[in-house]
Amino acid sequence: MNPDDPRARRTRARLREAALTLAADADPGTLGVAAIARTAGVNRATVYAHYRDADELLTDAMEDALSQAARAAAVCPLDAPPDRAPAPIRDLFEHVAANAALYRKMLGPQGSPRFAARMRERMIEELTPRLTRDEGAPDPTEPPADLHAAYLAGALTGVIAHWTASASPTSAEEAANMAWMLMAGGIPSAD
Structure with a gap:
């Protein structure tokens, strides 16, 4: 076919x-x-x-959402202040809030491991080039870009899973701000 x-x-x-x-x-x-x-x-x-x-069908059905999540994570200004999430992260959490029941189910205990893995993979694909330094030899004091991207992708996926599963979730803006505070601690400044 x-x-x-x-x-x-x-x-x-x-x-x-x-x-x-x-x-x-x-x-x-x-x-x-x-x-x-x-x-x-x-x-x-x-x-x-x-x-x-x-499961494969459902993961494919959520591909647009996965792409949006990955792009939002990747386009954040790396030097944004840690106390307020940049617009792409706020937009991501607004999107997740609008589809919270589906994300809760897909990322929950009875959800789709394939979906969660695909979400992390898409974020890693988008984040790795952003975290790759173009100049000279890699800095031995910093983790490789792909490892750093995997860390951030796993963290963001985990925050979304936890937030959507919460019995009394915070607003999308508050969740975005908290996620950004955690992520900003793991993102080197763009100097």
Whole structure:
């Protein structure tokens, strides 16, 4: 099957929409291919023609959100004051707040390990070039850029998981500010 075929793209879009609709009301770990197929109006074989399992489908459905999260983490000004989150981090937390139920489910104990891993991977991909120094030999007193990116990606994913799972979460702005304070401690100044 050609993934660029317009019919295949439409089918994948319907499957992603069905998966997100169902995931809003059920734990992603219990979301089955049969239910997704029924909601999308296709048979199970059609789902398997496009995805290995429901978890892969749901992770693909969340790819836009993952990209937004990764870009937000990567475009933050590295020298922003630690007491107020830069706009990209605030925007990220506003996005997560608007989709808190889905993030809570995807990053929670019954969620999708594939989604959490993909979220960290996307952030690492975006952050590593930003943290790579162009000048000369690497500074032995600083961690390698990919390790630093992995640290920040894991921290941000963990903060989002914890915040969305909280019984009484703070506002998106407060969560963004707290996350930034933690992240800013781990980001070298851009000098």
